[in-house]
Structure formats: structure tokens, C-alpha cells
Amino acid sequence: MAQEYRVLLEYADKINPASAADYINVGGYKGLEKARGMERKALIEEVKKSGLRGRGGAGFNAGMKWSFVPQDAPVKYVVCNLDEGEPGTYKDRIICQKNAQALLEGMAICGAAIGSSQGYIYCRGEYPFVVDLLRRAIESAKAEGALGDFDIEVRMGAGAYVCGEETALIESIEGHRGEPRFKPPFPGVEGLWGVPTVVNNVETFACLPYILTRGAEWFAGIGAPKYPGTKIVTLTGDVVNTTWFEVPTDMTLREVIFELGGGVKNGKKFKAVQVGGTSGAFIPEANLDCPIDFDSMGNIGAALGSGAVLVLDETRDIVDVVTRISKFFEHESCGKCNPCREGTFRCREIMERINNGNGSEKDIENLQVLSKVMQKAALCGLGQAAPIPIDSTIKHFKHEYLRKLVVTSGKGGH
Amino acid sequence: MANYVDIIELYRGKKGGIIEAFHALQNEFNYIPEEALGLAAKTFGISEAEAYGVATFYSYLSVKPRGKYIIRMCESAPCHIAGADRVVKAIEDYLGINVGETTADGKFTFELCECIGQCQATPVVTINSEPVFNVSPEQIPEILSACK
Ligand SMILES: Cc1cc2nc3c(=O)[nH]c(=O)nc-3n(C[C@H](O)[C@H](O)[C@H](O)COP(=O)(O)O)c2cc1C
Ligand code: SF4
Ligand code: FES
Numbered sequence: 001m002a003q004e005y006r007v008l009l010e011y012a013d014k015i016n017p018a019s020a021a022d023y024i025n026v027g028g029y030k031g032l033e034k035a036r037g038m039e040r041k042a043l044i045e046e047v048k049k050s051g052l053r054g055r056g057g058a059g060f061n062a063g064m065k066w067s068f069v070p071q072d073a074p075v076k077y078v079v080c081n082l083d084e085g086e087p088g089t090y091k092d093r094i095i096c097q098k099n100a101q102a103l104l105e106g107m108a109i110c111g112a113a114i115g116s117s118q119g120y121i122y123c124r125g126e127y128p129f130v131v132d133l134l135r136r137a138i139e140s141a142k143a144e145g146a147l148g149d150f151d152i153e154v155r156m157g158a159g160a161y162v163c164g165e166e167t168a169l170i171e172s173i174e175g176h177r178g179e180p181r182f183k184p185p186f187p188g189v190e191g192l193w194g195v196p197t198v199v200n201n202v203e204t205f206a207c208l209p210y211i212l213t214r215g216a217e218w219f220a221g222i223g224a225p226k227y228p229g230t231k232i233v234t235l236t237g238d239v240v241n242t243t244w245f246e247v248p249t250d251m252t253l254r255e256v257i258f259e260l261g262g263g264v265k266n267g268k269k270f271k272a273v274q275v276g277g278t279s280g281a282f283i284p285e286a287n288l289d290c291p292i293d294f295d296s297m298g299n300i301g302a303a304l305g306s307g308a309v310l311v312l313d314e315t316r317d318i319v320d321v322v323t324r325i326s327k328f329f330e331h332e333s334c335g336k337c338n339p340c341r342e343g344t345f346r347c348r349e350i351m352e353r354i355n356n357g358n359g360s361e362k363d364i365e366n367l368q369v370l371s372k373v374m375q376k377a378a379l380c381g382l383g384q385a386a387p388i389p390i391d392s393t394i395k396h397f398k399h400e401y402l403r404k405l406v407v408t409s410g411k412g413g414h
Numbered sequence: 415m416a417n418y419v420d421i422i423e424l425y426r427g428k429k430g431g432i433i434e435a436f437h438a439l440q441n442e443f444n445y446i447p448e449e450a451l452g453l454a455a456k457t458f459g460i461s462e463a464e465a466y467g468v469a470t471f472y473s474y475l476s477v478k479p480r481g482k483y484i485i486r487m488c489e490s491a492p493c494h495i496a497g498a499d500r501v502v503k504a505i506e507d508y509l510g511i512n513v514g515e516t517t518a519d520g521k522f523t524f525e526l527c528e529c530i531g532q533c534q535a536t537p538v539v540t541i542n543s544e545p546v547f548n549v550s551p552e553q554i555p556e557i558l559s560a561c562k
Contacts, residue, residue, distance in 0.1 A: 087533070175458065
């Protein structure tokens, strides 16, 4: 029987997440103490060695990212990405509500590694109660003297999915429209207000205290060797247990859905699962024995992304769900680049036509061409990923599309 | 009611603080009044056009007056399959307005939104940012009549 492995969420509901004293009682802030006693280089080496990779979707090695920050820059920033806009995802909220101090400690550890004394948390506008909680948690940590000279400010977003993209997020903290920047330069070299900035996800930061206290080898030994550690997944849709779980990264999708998740609701059969949020691929039953780690998911043409797991039962209309998703991307496209601004509009238009029973085979072909263009030519990950739900369902569930086409040649319509 | 001049003044000198100031204005007025937008632009040293560009970029910010209660229905995929469409219809019927409109008495504004990160209990509606979980169309009259 597959089991949870709780590290970040071991003390969920047992400690007050705002209280630094509670956290210190269960071993908190020891990792920061250790980090501060290390040479910066050695600290970055330790994080590299743990194999910790970004939990925000791109899976980049955290220590490696930090090593790109110029050592001698006078001012640098640590930025936490708490935008969590990927539909179906609520794990960063859970980390804050259960263990906010670990996030603060992780940011301070990053500060020690890159030589920064100022952190920002960019929290989505949909979570005003998390903003309050974090502000209280920071107060409490300061009152305990736990953060030393590292300061953290919380800034609130205002409802724009694209602001989860790291350079759009930086633009937003600067008080601008949240439009992604061209890269390079990467934020590590030229980020917030033009200075070197590390942007990491909440979950990435929250792993750090445990890596420091228990050691890089310990972390590297959990789950999948190339994407070690635990991952918090959030289950939604037609699954019995719509809740969060912290699991080792080598757990399979089948275990997540059928053992922890309790299987499909109301005794129905499984049809598909979309992993990683609304920008993820739809995965058919045949691929459920795939482990959830970053590389294994990549091998089946999917992505772990944020760790959202949306389960669809046998009665669900895939084309209708994907049509809804195409509206999401049209709405959230920032409009800065043409392949995405125009592409998300056309995707939605064609998907609606097919969904309404007015589509043709030519429409499906056009979607596939458009998808290639967007994946290659869009400026940021939003436009690049927007066609993936369409692409993956045409690949695995083409019969559902064909069923909806106008009957012209006798091919569709059954 | 607090004065918009005082609210904006609180954020003067805060780097990138215009969005924080907009949030504070909305907490007070439920939207960003035109004079306040103009003053915010001046305070943060940008043109009014640029400030307008910022305010209209974000779906949480509004430059049009809105009701006392802002009702938002999540339409993202998990809420969609849980029956968001039917809840939208129930809200429109109960309030007698369409999405994007405000009731004549200025009490309710109804908007659609994307995932608010509460998808363990779909479909989800928010009332002035407070989430209401597992909403069914039948519950809508009860939920909305509790807004006084
Ligand atoms: C459209 C878009 C939305 C994103 N949203 C988020 C988000 O909500 N949270 C997040 O941590 N990363 C998000 N990312 C990824 C970030 O750009 C960035 O890679 C990440 O914050 C880096 O942190 P990590 O290395 O710890 O994962 C998004 C990327 C794109 C293109
Ligand atoms: S891909 Fe889309 S969201 Fe990203 S910069 Fe281009 S238009 Fe904006
Ligand atoms: S999909 Fe509606 S709250 Fe997440």
C-alpha cells in the first residue's frame, strides 16, 4: 500500500503556523543556524548535492540557480513565488497554512547562500488570508530573533495567472503590468529593480530547512534519484479524496489516484487525468504506472508541473473540458507576443466550434499546426503550454473529437 | 469613509507600491475611483495612462463602480466539471443580472473568475474574497440572501 511521506507537512495541524516558537519547538530554525555557519560556496554546494529541483514547474536545480548569482553584487533579492495560479493547485497555500515558518526559514537560507538580506513573497490576490498569516508569521519570527538581519516583505498580486511567470512577477512587484520580460538576462543576473534576484517556489524554499538539518544525502535518497524529495500533490475532480498528500517523488500516478486518492468517485470508471494544472497534458489509463517525478512524466509527454491532479471519470466530455481550458488561456494571455495573443484566441474559437458540433477534420489539423507554432514561438511558458491540453487530447482521445465533428463523409457522427 | 488622499499617502515612497495602493483603495471603495487613480499616478511618478494600464491589467482591480458585495464564480476546469455553469445560471436568476453587471440597488456585482486555489471543494464562489465551498444552484438564494 502506497503511503504518504511527510517532511514539509509532518506537523500539519499540530503547530500554529504563525508561531515561530511552535516551529522552534519542533526543531525549526536549526537549518538556518547551520547555513549561517557555512561558507556561501559550501552552502550552495550542499543544496546542489541534495538534488533539490524547483517545485514551481520548471524543475531547475535550486543550488545551480543560486550559483549564477554574481557574488560581489552589493544588493540582491530573494523572491518567493506564491502566485499559485495554475488551476487545480493549492499546495503552496497548504504549506503556508500548515508550516509557514519553514518557508521563511528557507528564504533566509537562500539569503545566506547568495548574500541577500531582503526577501519578498509575492502572494496571489486570491489569498488575502494567507497574506495576513504570513505577516503574522514574519512578526513572530522577528520577535524570536529567528531571521537575524534577513527581512521579508509580503506583496499581493491582483488576479493574473501570467504573474506566476518569474519575470512577470518581478514586473508586478515593481508596480507594472505583469508582462514577461525577454530572457536573457535571467533574474539571477538582472531581476527585481535590475539587481540579481533568485525566484523560487514556496515548496522549493520550504524543503531547505530539512535539507540543512538532515543532510543533502538524506534528501537525495528520497524518491526518484533525479528529482529527489517529496512532492505535495493536490487532488481534484472525480476522485474520492479531493485533498492534498505529501508523497515521495517515485510514487506512481496509479498509487496517487487509486490508493491515496481512493479511486474514482461514485463507482465510475477512470477516463483521464490531467497533471500539473490546466497547462498540463491529459494522460490516459495506459500511462498510470508512471512515477510522478519530473523526468518520468516528461517521458510520457506530460509534466509534473505544480503537482495538481485533476481526475476525469468515464462520463466526462473531454472536448468540453478542453474548450473551457482554451478559454482560460485566451483570458490569461497578457497579449505581449503575437503567437500567444492570437493563438489562444484561435484555439478557443476552433475548440468552441468543434465542441458545438460545427467542426471539421480540417479544424483538428489546424489546431495541431497552431500548437506547434505556439510551442516554438511564444515568448513565455503561458503561450508555449497553452496548446498542450489540446495536443495531448487529440493524441490520446481523438475519437472524442471525431464524434463531435459535422457529419460530412460518414467519418464523424458516431 | 476614509479619504482616498489619505489612503494613497500611506504608500508614498514605497517602491512599486501603486498596486498595494490600488488594493487599499478597493478595500475602501470596491473600485478605483478616477480621481484616486489620477492622484496615485502623480504620487508614484507615472503618467495617468500608465496607471490606468496597470489598473486594467489585473482582473482583481476595477476602474468601474461595483456593488457592496462582489460575487465571483470560479470557472476553471475543476469547478467547471463540478457544475459551475449551473451555479452561474442560478446566481444570474436570483440577482436578475448578467455576468459583469451590478444590481440596480448597488448591492451586488457578479463576475466570473479563474481558479482561486480552493479546488478541494468545487464548485467555489467568493463573496468579497471569502470562499464558499461545494456550492449547489439550490443553495444560491440562501447564500445570497444572507448578504445584508
Ligand atoms: C504562465 C506561468 C505561470 C507560472 N506560475 C507559477 C506559479 O504560480 N508558481 C510558481 O512557483 N512558479 C510558476 N511558474 C514558474 C516560474 O516562472 C518559475 O520557474 C518558478 O517560480 C521558479 O521557481 P522554482 O525553480 O523553485 O520552481 C509559472 C511559469 C509560467 C510560464
Ligand atoms: S506567451 Fe502569452 S502570456 Fe507569455 S508573453 Fe506572450 S502573450 Fe504574454
Ligand atoms: S478550479 Fe475553482 S477553485 Fe480551483
